[in-house]
């Protein structure tokens with residue numbers, strides 16, 4: 001019996017299967033406002049049967065965007081633009097999540113197909129922020145070391161974004177604490193050299209994340225889940241190691257986080273990542289066992305049988321697919337057929353049911 005198509009409950013939310021669309025920036029928003037492309041892009045995955053659609057890293061402030069083309073959620077105009085997309089996707093039975101993000105020292109870059117380079121004063125660069133004034137890589141600007149006012153503003157921005165996400169109809173918010181962006185920069189000793197309450201031991205490096213969560217909880221219903229995406233390891237000596245992430249996951253469980261979305265890397269361009277099918281499963285499994293918290297894994301998962309095995313063998317609770325869902329928006333319909341599970345197809349496509 002397939003486990004991939006067994007529903008899962010987080011607080012008051014039931015998700016119809018264990019398939020999550022991984023958050024993926026599509027660099028197609030204008031001034032943070034999502035576009036027709038987002039409707040087609042996210043809507044087709046809902047039609048395709050994805051259980052949980054996690055909307056791309058969405059800026060909590062203009063300066064928190066990776067590029068000028070990122071989605072944003074700091075203003076009411078963003079809420080209005082998201083509403084019809086959320087409504088459409090939900091009408092096909094998908095749960096809707098949004099990844100709230102601040103890009104920190106990796107902000108202010110161009111879209112991937114425009115070179116992904118840091119912007120300059122001629123093409124709209126803005127001041128980047130980080131726990132310490134250390135550039136991400138050669139050619140990147142030196143970020144401003146955040147003072148307490150900057151920290152307070154970021155916490156307020158995440159809180160305002162969570163409130164807006166709620167108004168737009170989202171079921172879940174996922175805090176982006178991975179891939180070398182702002183919160184990961186605080187968590188990692190590689191980028192956080194502070195000597196105040198926000199630097200040093202893991203309890204201090206996690207302070208910003210925990211303060212953001214506490215503040216978000218004042219505007220986000222207790223009955224609605226919050227996920228956190230982390231980089232379980234930085235893949236660099238002196239960076240975050242798996243035991244730090246297990247410890248962090250235990251802290252996150254205590255403050256009521258429903259799931260840890262386990263990714264890795266991104267803090268350093270010199271990281272030596274070993275990438276193969278399911279290369280991040282071991283991180284998720286270790287965190288799940290040692291911190292006793294639901295987890296998802298992501299990374300080169302393409303085959304229905306493999307995804308099903310990961311859930312059935314109790315390694316993970318959800319499986320996130322990124323690029324495979326870009327290649328094949330109807331992957332869940334096809335996966336159900338491969339696994340011999342009879343799921344409801346959209347009325348409009350019933351004549352094509354496998």
Ligand SMILES: Cc1cc2nc3c(=O)[nH]c(=O)nc-3n(C[C@H](O)[C@H](O)[C@H](O)COP(=O)(O)O)c2cc1C
Pocket residue numbers: 022023024025026056057099176178179229263298299300301320321322323324
């Ligand atoms: C086009 C693209 C955009 C991405 N944008 C994000 C993002 O906004 N937030 C995030 O946490 N990860 C992002 N990622 C990483 C994916 O969520 C995922 O972790 C990664 O692609 C590995 O999974 P896959 O092998 O199934 O693609 C992105 C990946 C791709 C390919």
